[in-house]
Amino acid sequence: xxxxxxxxxxxxxxxxxxxxxxxxxxxxxxxxxxxxxxxxxxxxxxxxxxxxxxxxxxxxxxxxxxxxxxxxxxxxxxxxxxxxxxxxxxxxxxxxxxxxxxxxxxxxxxxxxxx
Amino acid sequence: xxxxxxxxxxxxxxxxxxxxxxxxxxxxxxxxxxxxxxxxxxxxxxxxxxxxxxxxxxxxxxxxxxxxxxxxxxxxxxxxxxxxxxxxxxxxxxxxxxxxxxxxxxxxxxxxx
Numbered sequence: 670x671x672x673x674x675x676x677x678x679x680x681x682x683x684x685x686x687x688x689x690x691x692x693x694x695x696x697x698x699x700x701x702x703x704x705x706x707x708x709x710x711x712x713x714x715x716x717x718x719x720x721x722x723x724x725x726x727x728x729x730x731x732x733x734x735x736x737x738x739x740x741x742x743x744x745x746x747x748x749x750x751x752x753x754x755x756x757x758x759x760x761x762x763x764x765x766x767x768x769x770x771x772x773x774x775x776x777x778x779x780x781x782x783x784x
Numbered sequence: 785x786x787x788x789x790x791x792x793x794x795x796x797x798x799x800x801x802x803x804x805x806x807x808x809x810x811x812x813x814x815x816x817x818x819x820x821x822x823x824x825x826x827x828x829x830x831x832x833x834x835x836x837x838x839x840x841x842x843x844x845x846x847x848x849x850x851x852x853x854x855x856x857x858x859x860x861x862x863x864x865x866x867x868x869x870x871x872x873x874x875x876x877x878x879x880x881x882x883x884x885x886x887x888x889x890x891x892x893x894x895x896x897x
Contacts, residue, residue: 673827700883711788711873711887712828725884760828764883773885775827 671695673776675761681782687749690779694743694763700724702773703736703746704760712760718744751783786811786878790888793871797864797895805859805872805891807848813879817841817850817857820873820887828873831859864895 674693704712717725720741738744762773791806819831832841837852846861874888
């Protein structure tokens with residue numbers, strides 16, 4: 670069964686360092702999402718791509734976070750510089766298309782700890 | 785804005801007990817409603833969904849009915865198993881949205897043998 674691949678699974682870094690997460694969606698999925706899940710809370714959308722274009726990045730802290738999906742396939746989420754409050758699980762998800770159908774397929778996530 | 789509120793956890797039940805996890809939402813128009821589940825060490829996966837009022841979503845013995853009048857989508861199962869232990873998330877996509885899922889805070893279910 671096709672899966673959304675994410676790496677690394679775990680990342681420990683010191684504050685002010687740069688961090689990058691990678692996501693490879695299910696083949697053929699045009700829509701890609703990055704969510705952040707703080708411990709004890711539900712996931713919150715950071716950025717949504719339709720192919721290589723950003724559809725929604727209203728909750729992305731653009732002073733330190735950036736995301737790209739250059740060829741409309743895999744994607745990278747970067748944080749620079751990392752802050753203590755960035756400690757969270759970063760989830761990537763993909764879907765065949767956007768809209769109300771709602772079946773997003775999630776990866777296992779990348780857990781970030783900032784010391 | 786749109787939002788989802790779930791009952792506080794953790795919920796601890798004995799095997800074969802009846803499960804209810806409450807979920808209410810705030811949204812304009814007619815959102816689509818979902819339950820996602822996260823088993824230990826795994827990614828989130830869709831459990832069930834309902835896209836219009838009075839629809840009932842069901843899967844793996846779980847059910848939830850879209851109640852427009854009470855803005856609710858409570859999750860139920862008649863007889864839980866130890867393997868149902870997981871975190872359950874209620875979520876919605878707004879009626880005028882591009883597919884952005886808005887999640888509740890999650891409810892942890894622990895089922896004891």
